[in-house]
Amino acid sequence: xxxxxxxxxxxxxxxxxxxxxxxxxxxxxxxxxxxxxxxxxxxxxxxxxxxxxxxxxxxxxxxxxxxxxxxxxxxxxxxxxxxxxxxxxxxxxxxxxxxxxxxxxxxxxxxxxxxxxxxxxxxxxxxxxxxxxxxxxxxxxxxxxxxxxxxxxxxxxxxxxxxxxxxxxxxxxxxxxxx
Numbered sequence: 804x805x806x807x808x809x810x811x812x813x814x815x816x817x818x819x820x821x822x823x824x825x826x827x828x829x830x831x832x833x834x835x836x837x838x839x840x841x842x843x844x845x846x847x848x849x850x851x852x853x854x855x856x857x858x859x860x861x862x863x864x865x866x867x868x869x870x871x872x873x874x875x876x877x878x879x880x881x882x883x884x885x886x887x888x889x890x891x892x893x894x895x896x897x898x899x900x901x902x903x904x905x906x907x908x909x910x911x912x913x914x915x916x917x918x919x920x921x922x923x924x925x926x927x928x929x930x931x932x933x934x935x936x937x938x939x940x941x942x943x944x945x946x947x948x949x950x951x952x953x954x955x956x957x958x959x960x961x962x963x964x965x966x967x968x969x970x971x972x973x974x975x976x977x978x979x980x981x982x
Contacts, residue, residue: 811845943968
């Protein structure tokens with residue numbers, strides 16, 4: 804983990820940095836070595852505040868705490884972060900289990916997943932950008948056939964809403980309408 808310290812109105816001593824680094828080591832099991840962790844320490848009147856921000860796959864894990872003792876604030880913010888990370892990890896794990904249990908051929912192996920599978924990464928391998936042109940669902944089906952796609956998103960000329968047509972297994976077409 805790459806830790807970045809910022810001090811606002813406080814002197815960042817080596818002892819303070821070392822204490823924080825030792826506390827952050829508890830979070831090693833959740834992150835890779837190149838994960839950035841931003842820690843901001845500040846003082847306001849008699850209160851000592853710590854803010855920790857960790858970018859995680861498009862999300863932010865963030866916690867802050869303020870007490871009259873900086874070391875107490877550090878302990879409490881680390882407890883908050885651990886709770887948030889356990890919750891985040893369980894959420895990802897539950898999504899994966901739900902996805903696997905839908906597939907009968909894989910469902911039998913659901914309990915055989917190792918703990919190393921906890922780091923689920925969604926990778927978008929291709930991105931397309933195009934204008935939604937107003938058209939009827941029938942025109943959208945023709946366009947889908949011309950492109951040889953399984954589905955096609957478009958703006959419905961009659962309703963002005965974004966809709967999707969798709970080819971069904973039986974050769975007919977389906978339409979997904981926006982409410």
